[in-house]
Amino acid sequence: MHCLRKDVNGRIHFKIVFYGPSMGGKTTTLKWLYNNVAGLEKGDFTQIADPTGRTLFFDLAPMQATETVVFDVYTTAGQERHKKQRKVVLNGVDGILFVADSSPEQLGENIESINELREFLGEKLGTEIPLVVALNKRDVPNALPRKELIMKLKLDSETPIYETIATTGVGVKHAFQTLTREIILRQIHGLMPKKFS
Ligand SMILES: Nc1nc2c(ncn2[C@@H]2O[C@H](COP(=O)(O)OP(=O)(O)OP(=O)(O)O)[C@@H](O)[C@H]2O)c(=O)[nH]1
Numbered sequence: 486m487h488c489l490r491k492d493v494n495g496r497i498h499f500k501i502v503f504y505g506p507s508m509g510g511k512t513t514t515l516k517w518l519y520n521n522v523a524g525l526e527k528g529d530f531t532q533i534a535d536p537t538g539r540t541l542f543f544d545l546a547p548m549q550a551t552e553t554v555v556f557d558v559y560t561t562a563g564q565e566r567h568k569k570q571r572k573v574v575l576n577g578v579d580g581i582l583f584v585a586d587s588s589p590e591q592l593g594e595n596i597e598s599i600n601e602l603r604e605f606l607g608e609k610l611g612t613e614i615p616l617v618v619a620l621n622k623r624d625v626p627n628a629l630p631r632k633e634l635i636m637k638l639k640l641d642s643e644t645p646i647y648e649t650i651a652t653t654g655v656g657v658k659h660a661f662q663t664l665t666r667e668i669i670l671r672q673i674h675g676l677m678p679k680k681f682s
């Protein structure tokens with residue numbers, strides 16, 4: 486476990502990264518949270534995108550959960566050619582929300598993206614670094630069945646999975662809350678003496 490990061494005001498920062506294929510809904514998910522979740526004090530929304538809205542490097546929205554805890558939430562650039570940028574954004578990550586696209590024609594992109602994430606984080610993914618999965622775009626025609634996506638993405642039974650529609654916010658808050666809870670629990674677990682863990 487890495488050291489807790491504190492800023493000059495003594496607030497602890499956790500880094501969350503939204504990962505997944507291009508056009509899957511990472512930026513839309515973050516925007517929905519930023520605009521709709523009460524009880525989180527938000528910093529500026531930073532967006533590095535092309536004119537059509539596709540992320541070029543990352544989005545960042547700092548969200549203060551309590552007086553002492555801030556979640557710095559990033560999205561990655563999903564297009565294949567931005568692999569190097571994704572690796573940089575993952576540096577020091579404390580938790581991942583994988584945003585999958587339920588559109589049938591995007592199945593291959595989902596698989597490539599989660600494989601790349603596994604390549605970057607190895608054994609830490611889902612253990613030291615909590616993973617939550619959002620099966621997004623549940624509203625599209627012929628959305629792939631939940632079971633099929635779980636099987637094709639090789640998600641184990643330990644991984645929390647939510648069905649989401651980022652454009653309207655369905656399921657988004659629950660997915661995010663679960664991830665923040667897992668991150669905090671992991672920290673407490675890491676700080677506890679062995680006999681309690
Ligand atoms: N129907 C539907 N459309 C969605 C949903 N979520 C996002 N979209 C749309 O999908 C498109 C891509 O969404 P983004 O949030 O920009 O995707 P992204 O994952 O950030 O893409 P990159 O930045 O290229 O990695 C936009 O037109 C969104 O409005 C959803 O749940 N349902």
Ligand SMILES: [Mg+2]
Binds near residue numbers: 511512540
């Ligand atoms: Mg984006």
